[in-house]
Amino acid sequence: MLQTVSEWLWWERLWLPGNVSWSDLEDNEGRVYAKASQLYAVLPCALCLLVVRYLFERYVATPLADMWGVRDRVRRKAEPNHVLEKYFCSQTRLPSQADVRSLCKKTSWPERRVQVWFRRRRNQDRPALRKRFCEASWRCLFYFFAFVGGVLALYDKPWLYNLKEVWAGFPKQSLLPSQYWYYLLEMGFYLSLLLSLSTDVKRKDFKEQVIHHIATLTLLSFSWFSNYIRIGTLVMAVHDSADILLECAKVLNYAKWHQTANAMFAVFTLLFMLTRLVIFPLWLIHCTWVYPLETFAPFFGYYFFNVMLVVLQILHLYWAVLISRMFYKCVFTKLEGDDRSDEEEDDSDSSNERKHKPTHFNGSGTRGRANGH
Structure with missing residues (x-):
């Protein structure tokens, strides 16, 4: 029974175009192809990132919070x-x-x-505020190094400048070491986010975040199996670019550098709209919908990959609405809270105090917690 399931799961027509078989993607003549077994390393990578995160938050982010006067109410x-x-x-x-x-x-x-x-x-x-500060600091650090790594892996590649090159010779495209490490770290990071969701700051879009992380891992795994690796690296780089500014704005907001945080959030908003609502759908999704048909006939993987990209785009639209509201409040009105967050309430038992209005002692302005994924 297991053999039957395995044969069905790795049926070539699910993952590859009609004129290609797994035997065509065996290493030969100096060409190295992606293998499913290489993804076993994602779980150890995720666990290592959780350990690194713990050490970073305890020995770097926490002293930084002390230095900047970030204190819990x-x-x-x-x-x-x-x-x-x-x-x-x-x-x-x-x-x-x-x-x-x-x-x-x-x-x-x-x-x-x-x-x-x-x-x-x-x-x-x-x-508490310090927990939010440490979490945002860790994500800011990771996204920064992930984006820098992505730029180094892509800057000299022809498919960065001409998207038709993404499909040149597909699927017989040799795996590069930079692509392997880029995928491993990104998938390890998103798996670590899934593993830590129960302990991380929980917000009102918790279900959307779970869907996003699962969709991202599914998308990256499938792109690995089907050798959609070139387009996969482009998708990751586009996402990481805006996330750096988001997490940086959170850190600055928690540290009460509000004017700088406002400016950072404004830049993030513009970059988010550009990358997620323009570049991603009009360039990258167009690249995966139109250009492959010039090279091979549609197969199951073609439809599956594009559907997953559309799921991500729907999430982008959802978060774009929230971010637009926050940006409007940031520019034109006084910030009174976050559409996503569970704000801390006034717990005074004095009849002269407000009963239910959220407070901002935790530095929880709107620009601090919008999710850019």
């Missing part, structure tokens, strides 16, 4: 109450007014006290 803990804790964990974190009245009867507490308890309890589960 002192939070008041919710007082112990078994009834409210059980309701919070099993029912909802945001009880309705009717639920609050019901809980008041069960606990013999006044409404104000119950409402304050839930705000303090929700705040306890929210990531």
Whole structure:
């Protein structure tokens, strides 16, 4: 049964054009081709990146946060109450007014006290400012080196300047060492993001991020198997270029360099729109939809690869709407929060304090947390 599944999974018509077989992609005459077994190294790479991330956040990002005065807000803990804790964990974190009245009867507490308890309890589960700072610093560092590595791997390649060269001789295109390491690091990084999603800062587009990471890994894996490696490196470089500015803007915002962060976010917005809404669909997707048909007949992999690119483009449109809102607020109005983020609430029990309006003690302005993926 396993053999049958394996034969079906590696059926040549799924991955290769009709006139090409796996035997045509065996190493010979100095030509080296990508092999599925090489991707086994992605998991160890992801685990290594998680270790490097831990060391970086502890010994580099945390001292940097101290030096820049990035400090967490002192939070008041919710007082112990078994009834409210059980309701919070099993029912909802945001009880309705009717639920609050019901809980008041069960606990013999006044409404104000119950409402304050839930705000303090929700705040306890929210990531602190230093955690956000360290996470953004790590991503900024990785995207910077990934983009620089991508530029070094591509700057002298003809397909960077003429997209028709992407398909020259396809699929019999020899694998370059720079392409192997570029793929390994990028796939390892996105796998590490999937593995750390449960501990990273969780935002309202959590499901979209999961879809994005899975789609990216699926896209890169398929492009590796089918030798779509040239276009794969171009897609990665286009994505990394804007992400550097996004994470850098977050870091500056958390450090309270707000004017610089605003300027960085403005540049990021322009670059995001250029790379994700112009270059990616009009150049790269056009390259994968139109140019291959000049060389070979469509096959399953052709359709699958393009569908995955369209999924990424849909996510780009979703995030472009959020980023446009944030950019508008940044330029024309006062920033009051983030469409994506779960803001920290005022947990004061004073009747003179605001009840529900989010605060910004955690440096959580909108320009700090838009996702550029």
